[in-house]
Amino acid sequence: MSDYINTIISIALAFVLTVGSVLVFSNAAEYNTAKVMILNETNNFLDKVTDAKEFSTEDIDDLSLAVNSYGVACNVNVKRLVPITQLTPLDDINVLYISQPLEDFNQLNASEVIKVSVEEIGISPLRNTIYKFSGIENRKIEFSVPAVVR
Amino acid sequence: MKLLYGIINIIGIFLACLFLVFFMEYNKKLEDNFWEYHLRIVSDKAAEAAFADALKSENINIDYINLDSAEVSPQRSLDVYADMMCLAYDMVPTDSNRQLIKEHIAVAILATNNGFYVTETVEVDTTNSKSIKQEEKEVLNKMWGYNYQVVPEEEQNGGEYTIAWGLKRPYLMNIDDYTYALSMKDGSWLRAREQVHGGSYVLTDLERGPTYPPGIERGNLLSKINADINAEVAYQIQQRNKVVIDEDKGLSTNINTYAGTFFLPSELTNGVNTINKPTFLILIQNTKFNSISKLSSVSASGYSIGKKRLVLGFIENGVRYYCYEGQLPNNKIGSIVDIYRSPKEAVINGYQAHLEYLPLPLN
Numbered sequence: 001m002s003d004y005i006n007t008i009i010s011i012a013l014a015f016v017l018t019v020g021s022v023l024v025f026s027n028a029a030e031y032n033t034a035k036v037m038i039l040n041e042t043n044n045f046l047d048k049v050t051d052a053k054e055f056s057t058e059d060i061d062d063l064s065l066a067v068n069s070y071g072v073a074c075n076v077n078v079k080r081l082v083p084i085t086q087l088t089p090l091d092d093i094n095v096l097y098i099s100q101p102l103e104d105f106n107q108l109n110a111s112e113v114i115k116v117s118v119e120e121i122g123i124s125p126l127r128n129t130i131y132k133f134s135g136i137e138n139r140k141i142e143f144s145v146p147a148v149v150r
Numbered sequence: 151m152k153l154l155y156g157i158i159n160i161i162g163i164f165l166a167c168l169f170l171v172f173f174m175e176y177n178k179k180l181e182d183n184f185w186e187y188h189l190r191i192v193s194d195k196a197a198e199a200a201f202a203d204a205l206k207s208e209n210i211n212i213d214y215i216n217l218d219s220a221e222v223s224p225q226r227s228l229d230v231y232a233d234m235m236c237l238a239y240d241m242v243p244t245d246s247n248r249q250l251i252k253e254h255i256a257v258a259i260l261a262t263n264n265g266f267y268v269t270e271t272v273e274v275d276t277t278n279s280k281s282i283k284q285e286e287k288e289v290l291n292k293m294w295g296y297n298y299q300v301v302p303e304e305e306q307n308g309g310e311y312t313i314a315w316g317l318k319r320p321y322l323m324n325i326d327d328y329t330y331a332l333s334m335k336d337g338s339w340l341r342a343r344e345q346v347h348g349g350s351y352v353l354t355d356l357e358r359g360p361t362y363p364p365g366i367e368r369g370n371l372l373s374k375i376n377a378d379i380n381a382e383v384a385y386q387i388q389q390r391n392k393v394v395i396d397e398d399k400g401l402s403t404n405i406n407t408y409a410g411t412f413f414l415p416s417e418l419t420n421g422v423n424t425i426n427k428p429t430f431l432i433l434i435q436n437t438k439f440n441s442i443s444k445l446s447s448v449s450a451s452g453y454s455i456g457k458k459r460l461v462l463g464f465i466e467n468g469v470r471y472y473c474y475e476g477q478l479p480n481n482k483i484g485s486i487v488d489i490y491r492s493p494k495e496a497v498i499n500g501y502q503a504h505l506e507y508l509p510l511p512l513n
Contacts, residue, residue: 006155013162021169025176032180036187043191052494081237095226095233097243111202115237135174139181143188143440146237148199 024136031138034070038141041066042116046147049114053149056105063116073122074141080106081113081146108149117144178442185441189449193434196234197451200227201430204260205455224260224267224315228252231432239439252313256433256448257386259379260315261425263335266375268382270316271390319382321375325365328355332371334426337362372426379425387433429454459512463488463501471504472496476512 045063049055064076081097088094097113108114120141131137204227232248241247260267287298320331328341338360342353362368431452438444460475464485472493478486490496493503 003152003155006152006159009159010155010162013159013166016166017162017169021173024173028173028177028180032184035184039184039188039191046195094245095229095243097233097237113199113234113237117240134170135177136170138177139442144238144240145188145192145195146234147195148202148234150198150202 028138031072034072035141037070038067038072038074038118039143039145042118042145046114046116046145049108050147050149053108053110054106055108055114057102060102067118072120072141075119075121077117077119078102079115079117080108081115083111083113110149112149113146114149115144115146118142182441182443182445186445186447186449188440189434189437189445189447190451192235192238193432193449193451196231196238197430197432198453199234200231200432201453203227203230204430205428227260227430228255228258228269228313228315231255231258235434235439241439249312254434254437255313256390256435257383258313258315258432259383259430261334261375261379261429261431262318263428264331264333265318265320266379266382267315267318268386269313270386272312272314321371321378323366323371323374325363330363330366332362332366334371334375336360337366337368337371339363372424376425383431383433425454427454427456458491461490461493461496462486463490463496463499466504470501471507472501473504473507473510474512477507477510479507 041063045059045066049059060076060078063078064074067074067076080100080102082100084096084098086094086096118141123140127137128140131139204224229248232251233243235251236243236247241250255269258269287296287300290296291298291300321334323330323332328343331340333339339358339362341355341357341359341363343355345352345354362371429452431450433448433450435448436444436446437449461472462475462478463470463472464478464482465471465487466482466485470487472490475489488496488499490499
């Protein structure tokens with residue numbers, strides 16, 4: 001009986017050490033490469049928009065397509081923030097950033113801020129739990145990059 | 151046989167555990183790498199915004215020939231940098247959040263044509279406020295006869311420190327007991343002689359000059375400027391990372407404890423290093439805004455001004471063409487109709503690319 005159990009454990013261990021480890025490592029490497037590529041795409045979009053001083057909804061669609069082409073489903077959120085200078089009750093000058101609704105075609109002014117937020121969607125609860133307790137899984141992709149219009 | 155199986159299995163389980171630990175470390179490393187990369191990009195963009203804010207043109211009617219007269223003033227640039235970093239990490243750009251970002255700035259340099267600014271740690275809140283800790287001590291002394299030292303009320307300052315631009319420092323050189331303050335742009339100078347009069351220093355013989363004084367060349371000046379700025383950066387980083395021991399807690403109160411030496415390699419890149427024009431340079435360290443662990447890397451971002459290549463719209467054989475400035479042959483300069491900031495503007499105004507001139511080198 002115990003011989004039988006030992007055999008099963010041995011086979012399982014052999015699988016984990018030969019096939020499983022390689023799979024897990026390559027999966028992590030692939031996921032992290034996708035992460036960096038998504039960040040690069042965001043950076044490219046911001047460079048393009050801040051240089052051209054204009055963007056349309058088509059540009060945002062292109063960005064979402066590019067971001068989603070690395071095998072990770074992500075939500076892309078583009079915000080246009082207009083800085084507004086205000087006088088506080090203590091006579092200090094404070095700068096606020098007001099989010100402006102996007103239109104089909106946006107003409108931008110210098111010193112406005114374009115902020116792109118990327119968030120991974122469709123994370124399974126199992127993956128979240130494994131990440132929280134052991135760290136064997138990856139944390140979900142969630143970052144934002146702002147840039148000032150030149 | 152059973153025993154052998156057992157031993158082999160135990161070795162196998164040990165290896166599997168080892169693999170798990172390795173993998174967790176590997177995953178953490180990948181994650182940290184990603185956040186370092188993110189920090190680099192975000193810091194670059196924030197530095198760009200800050201430098202754009204610091205750049206002010208000296209006179210409104212910009213002369214096309216006088217492109218070197220860019221004036222730089224540091225008024226809000228640190229705040230702009232902090233704002234952008236706040237937005238990058240999904241924080242609201244309020245004063246307290248800006249303060250948090252500024253705590254992580256190791257040093258920032260703004261080199262202008264006639265001097266440079268360096269960030270320094272300054273006390274913001276200098277009001278005399280009685281902290282709770284001091285009150286506690288007073289009560290303990292009164293009620294229970296303890297012997298705590300209480301700071302007198304007039305010396306109890308707010309104790310809130312932040313980073314801010316220091317005074318503008320001129321580029322100084324000493325030649326023949328004269329002290330020269332020079333301009334990086336054209337070498338115009340102001341000189342004075344330092345003399346002791348009754349125990350105090352007095353500046354005498356103030357004079358001005360339009361170009362490089364005898365004995366100083368552009369090379370000398372630039373190497374002096376770079377050496378000065380390097381030394382200042384290294385000193386400020388050391389000051390920022392000094393371990394401060396809080397006597398009450400017995401702990402370091404300085405969050406920046408980056409141990410290591412720092413220097414700016416002057417000849418590594420031809421971009422920001424070798425400062426020879428108005429430049430902005432900022433270093434941010436020990437950030438932990440989004441990543442799991444504190445990032446041990448220091449991110450340096452820098453920008454300097456450069457000449458913009460304008461686009462010329464001209465007419466050749468009755469057709470409207472565009473090319474960059476410097477590409478048009480000298481005998482065609484009379485045919486220039488308009489000047490644009492980008493090829494896009496030229497195309498919108500009905501010009502088309504001149505395929506013969508556009509591949510020519512810009513000079």
